[in-house]
Amino acid sequence: MRLKIEHSSKIDPYTEETLMKAQGDEEVEAIITLSLPQALTKIPKIPFHPQNFTSDEDYRKALIDYRQQEFRQGLRESLKKLNKLSLEIVSGGKQSSVLVVRGLAKHLLKALDLTEVINATVDRLITLPNIAPEKAITRIAKLYIKILWKNQDVQERQKSLVYQAAEQYIINYDKLHNKLRILDMEKSVDLESIYTAVKIVNSQGILCERQEGIAIANQEQYLMVLGQPGSGKSTFLRKVGLEALKLTTGTFQHECIPVFIELKRLAKSNFSIKKAIIREFQERNFPEVKDFINLALQKCKLLILLDGLDEVATDYKNQVVEDIKKIVSNYSQNRFIISCRTPADRNYFHDFTKVFIADFDDKQIDSFINNWFRSYEDTEAETAKACWQLLNKPEYKSTKELAKTPLLLTFLCLVYGDSQGFPQNRANIYKEALDILLKKWAAQKRIKQDPTLREFGLEREILLLSEIAYKGFKANKLYFSREELLNQIQNFIDNNLNISQQLESDEVLDSI
Secondary structure: OOOOHHHHHHEOHHHHHHHHHOOOOOEEEEEEEEOOOHHHHOOOOOOOOHHHOOOHHHHHHHHHHHHHHHHHHHHHHHHHHHHHOOOEEEEEOOOOOEEEEEEEHHHHHHHOOOOOEEEEEEEEEOOOOOOOOHHHHHHHHHHHHHHHHOOOOOOHHHHHHHHHHHHHHHHHHHHHHOEEOOOOOOOOEEHHHOOOEEEEEOOOOOEEEEEEHHHHHHHOOEEEEEEOOOOOHHHHHHHHHHHHHHOOOOOOOOOOEEEEEEHHHHOOOOOOHHHHHHHHHHOOOOOOHHHHHHHHHHOOOEEEEEEOHHHOOHHHHHHHHHHHHHHHHHOOOOEEEEEEEHHHOOOOOOOOEEEEEOOOOHHHHHHHHHHHOOOHHHHHHOHHHHHHHHHOOHHHHHHHHHOOOHHHHHHHHHHHHHHOOOOOOHHHHHHHHHHHHHHHHHHHHHOOOOHHHHHHOHHHHHHHHHHHHHHHHHOOOOOOOHHHHHHHHHHHHHOOOOOOOOOOHHHHHHHO
8 A cells, every 4th residue: 555755754664564565455453542632732711610619629520520521522523533434443542542443454544644643553463465575576676776777876765665666566466456356255366366278379270279378478479368258368467467576486487577557448549558557657656667667668678468459449449559569569579468359359460479268177167166155154064065066967067168267157156155056047147147246236335325226226227237238239339428328327217107207317327
């Protein structure tokens, strides 16, 4: 996580290190000191006088009671703010401005922004995995320093900044690209735990035997990763990046820094792959980023992972393709991997070796199911074992065929987790999975807190989404402008008598 300069005065070095290494979802326990209520820091204005009391002792007691009430009132306001941040008050906070809180690291970081919080110390770290091993940090930092400053003498302050930035770069990559958490999974699953294999297409267009994905990434400088929706293309790119970053297993053999770019998020009129790469390093606070990127590209030290070429809006597709061709041509010795859905590939890049994502085999399916059902309750009930055994029964042969694709295997796990069984009809599997997704999503995230969706209703929401999907599918359209969606929602409201006509289309869209 990123700390602000003003946070440093409120925390000790250990707490600073802990929060910098945290992704945000780790649970921490901390001692927090609150400032005194403003009324207590000024000359007291007492609403009564000594002469109103029969003795000095009674006056002193009344004075103490008054000050305690004033203090508790001010403390209550501070505690409300901490509660809004979902920080649990473990102890203290009633008679003292020193208290122990428990909550997520990201919420503790937000607490440091409160003016009432003057000090925070991590007392007991409950969970903070070693996401960025020292070996990986050192490797990235040394490579950065070597490229940027060559044989120059580098100040210790500059070195320190690079090491901190390298650590943040690895932690951020892990957070964005290595965690899979859907709905009520107790803990996120590391994508590294899911093996990805590919099939190579040779020049005659014949599929070869399965080969390990990382081996192909080591072998080929330019890769075009193809596959159907949900087949694991993005997972493969992310895994290659993780291997290149950490080198914990030594499977990626090239000395370069991976940069993962989702093309759909960057496609716009002033699109530039190079600008996107620079931004990735600037956001981790590396020093002299533009100079470094220019040198790194020239020295062939980047692994550029471009995800989702098929998801780029049609208006910008040619521009994006030309920009990719330009950077590949100008910096041809770097390594490039692009992912694209099979039907969307139009041989844009002739120099790229095409590889197809292979279906999951039994080992991968079993591993995925075990990763999904790994909560304490599921482990005790052996849910994963029961799911795998049912999937292998002869009557579910066609259902098991679906499990070869990661996205559809996700659907199967959702359905089994909800009903402890599988429908034998494929269409019913899709329907049940989508119903579970929408209902659980609604229950966990939205309906309880959103009066608009509560009034609109889940069944109507499903009908509305179905209409939008049908019209988009019929028109072969993947992207919609806000105005188009608002018009469709308004038509849906106008043509359904059971829906309150006071609902606004923009409120419904924003709620969904």
